[in-house]
Amino acid sequence: MDKIDQRILTLLQKDATLTIAQIAEQAGISSTPAWRRIRKMEEDGVIDRRVTILNPEKLNLGLTGFVLIRTSDHSDQWLKDFAAAVSQVPEVVEAYRTTGDVDYILKIVAPDVAGYDQIYKRLIAAARMNDVSASFSMERLKDTTELPLTYAAG
Structure with a gap:
């Protein structure tokens, strides 16, 4: 490049x-x-896809949450089931398996806390989890989809 x-x-x-x-x-x-x-x-897969980025507030999705999940089951089957369940919840816009004390972090969008509660209920019904907690964004300080290109092979 x-x-x-x-x-x-x-x-x-x-x-x-x-x-x-x-x-x-x-x-x-x-x-x-x-x-x-x-x-x-x-x-080559450098350009993965081209999308239109929507304004969540204009779509009544003013609440952004970060759901922290811990599980005692680390089997391949649990992960497959969990990933399948998460993929069926459109309000989950990002999902990560992580290192450290938390096993998974989900970024969700919802209209409000009641909307989050509905998402929460779908998640806990889909897979057994030891602990689920959430933090909600009070202010978006940076929001970009642009990746830095300074590390690209060249």
């Missing part, structure tokens, strides 16, 4: 609706090489 690829990725991370011509111009190359580079990065 060279500086031009990094520039293209920077542009796409900021605005995936840019045309090939706009990307090419801003990256300092012509349209055909820009298109080829983007296609190659898609084929």
Whole structure:
């Protein structure tokens, strides 16, 4: 990955609706090489997908929560069942298996605490857990989907 690829990725991370011509111009190359580079990065999996980012508050999803889960069952079957259950809850927007005292962290969105309670009930019905706790965001200090490109091979 060279500086031009990094520039293209920077542009796409900021605005995936840019045309090939706009990307090419801003990256300092012509349209055909820009298109080829983007296609190659898609084929290589560098560009995973292109999405539209929605405003959660405008969709009545003003509560962001971080659910901390501990379990005593660390079997493959438990993990498969839990992952399948989590994938069926659309309000869970991110899910991680972690190191340390907490086994799993989920990021959820909900309209309010009552909405979170409904999510909580679906989660505890889906898999046996030792401890479930949640913290709720009071203020979003940073919210980005842009990854730093300074570590990209080049």
